[in-house]
Amino acid sequence: MMAPIKRLPPHHRHRPMVLGLTGSIGMGKSAVAKMLRSEGVPVFDADAEVHVLQGPGGALLAQIEAAFPGTTGPQGVDRARLGAAVFGNPVALKRLENIVHPAVARSRAAFVRANRSRRIIVFDIPLLFEKGGTQNVDGIVVVSAALWQQRKRVLARPGMTAARLRHIRHLQMADHHKRAHADWVIPTGGTKLATRQAVRRLLQNLRSALAH
Template structure:
């Protein structure tokens, strides 16, 4: 039985990845959102809370992971971050496998993976779509977020591969620096093309 063709969606902060993922979903493509899955597992009653609390005492409560406390413990500490990732990543991989089983009949599925290139997940997908917008559009979007500062934005960019490098490695680029209907049309055209290619 042919497995679904896997689209890997990625892009730097503020490039409109979540909006584009929703557009793929609206076009009938099942979407696996790794970040949303992590939030669910770390939320109230989430299955990762016990392991995270054991590794980082005081970082969880009835509301789930206390993001600020946990962030303070792992930010800038490579060993602590690796410990957290060793808890989170296998759980996300398991959820992704279950998602694939549940959508085995779909011609296309999409994995929304923020750090697809940085964390080396590009070999797990069949094609890579990068969302991109001009740098000034990205900056305006990010700085409009609550609690975001120039310094935080700079730190995030430091950790991410540059937009130019991502575009160079992409199989397809979706431009989000244009009006939403134009971006939606790009998404629909790509979905139509990929499905047509699969039928050949």
């Protein structure tokens, strides 16, 4: 399912190639990110960075509390309360994004600086297409599985309902559209070994292309 390697521009000799890793909820993106790390590729996890920024002593707590009173405490953001405050409310969601996204962008820039000597780095960004982040990467890797597998995985999560999954799907670009816009697709519907082999093939192809 992986497309042929693209011709890489000369500037990759002077800075890392940045891959954008994305995929809809339940498609296995986190598992693929873990595999990439195990292969020695630095991965910036946007969701994990948000947890740090919103956790105990997080840099965004004061701003979030001011915008959404009663949603933070000693342990950081109360995710259930904050989720309830923005769920189904586009205006509130946009207000939250305007707080979170600039802070994540600053952390991502620091990650790039810290890894500027590497050949390949990865941005793990769930909403890469939806939030216009494609201009920040050199190539896009989409993680994909069958829709029935996605549904089974997501509904097994604590607190997840079919209605909530439908709402999330509505907010995300459809999987087939993501695959159509990807440079490479990593399938996760088979065994973990098959997925790992696909990850290794991609890295081998990229490293070979970057060496020339």
